[in-house]
Amino acid sequence: MIHEQVLKCLREKFPGSIVETEEMPADFIPIYQKNWAEIAAFLRDDPDLRFDSLQCITGVDLGEEGMDVRYNFHSMTHLHKIEIRISVDSENPKIPSIEQIWRVGDWFEREVYDMYGIIFDGHRDLRRILLPDDWEGWPLRKDYETQETFHGIVVPKVKEEWE
């Protein structure tokens, strides 16, 4: 299956890049972010893998376990797909950008940056995409506090008696 094939290729080409655990997960591949840009280029260009379509980039805040960036790839040539998960540090969230490998990654990465504040190193235009430029905080993080006013508009607090 494609999952084993990708694991095998990555172990051969980039030794030490996969987060090895006793029971490897069956539906995604956890990798370290060290040389992610080269791995991504390999996933796209290898004739047997040829993941030519980046379908989604998702950010996940796992609380104490840090944050995850998850990539879904699909191959239009071989019609197979794979999910890659890379964990980042919540204190200093940084990850290499793949915006120049899949062009669509540009807006995906801006969205993850907008919601989680994860810095994509090497992105050429890393700005907020949905929220206003002067928004404070990263809304989908666990520790996000709603700002009290926005340009003079008072934001009502959560009404606690309605829990």
Added chain:
Amino acid sequence: MGLLEDKFEDNIIVASFDKILSWARSTSPWFFQFGLACCAIELMATGASRHDLSRIGMIPRSSPRQADVMIVAGTVTMKMALRIKKLYEQMADPKYVISMGSCATSGGPYWQYGYHVLKGVDIVVPVDVYVPGCPPRPESLIEGLIKLQEKILNERPLTKKAA
């Protein structure tokens, strides 16, 4: 009619100019298209042939300069709230606002946890008629518009207001 009876030819109507003015205003409140979310679909349905808003004198306008009524149809985000205020200020007097649907009235489904949703458009602009519903059916919207017409009809724009 007493004194004025049988005095004029048959194409002359005598009325107070104050009343004529508010009657004219109430029968042609051109509305400013302001579809922000799913309420816009119902707004379109109201304007389309089955419910046919133009039979009560309402024509959609795309510019705030030409509009009398702003129908805020949908979820008002913080980003949009600033624009709504700006567009409302660009409308010429007399101007009215209809808050269509739960989202525009109170935040709707986002009233408690929506960090980015304005909890009621009346925080930024004065609202004349609230139309409840999620989204309101065209009949409800027309009911709201008729209520607005009644309100305009009872206005006396030329009469000096008691201080």
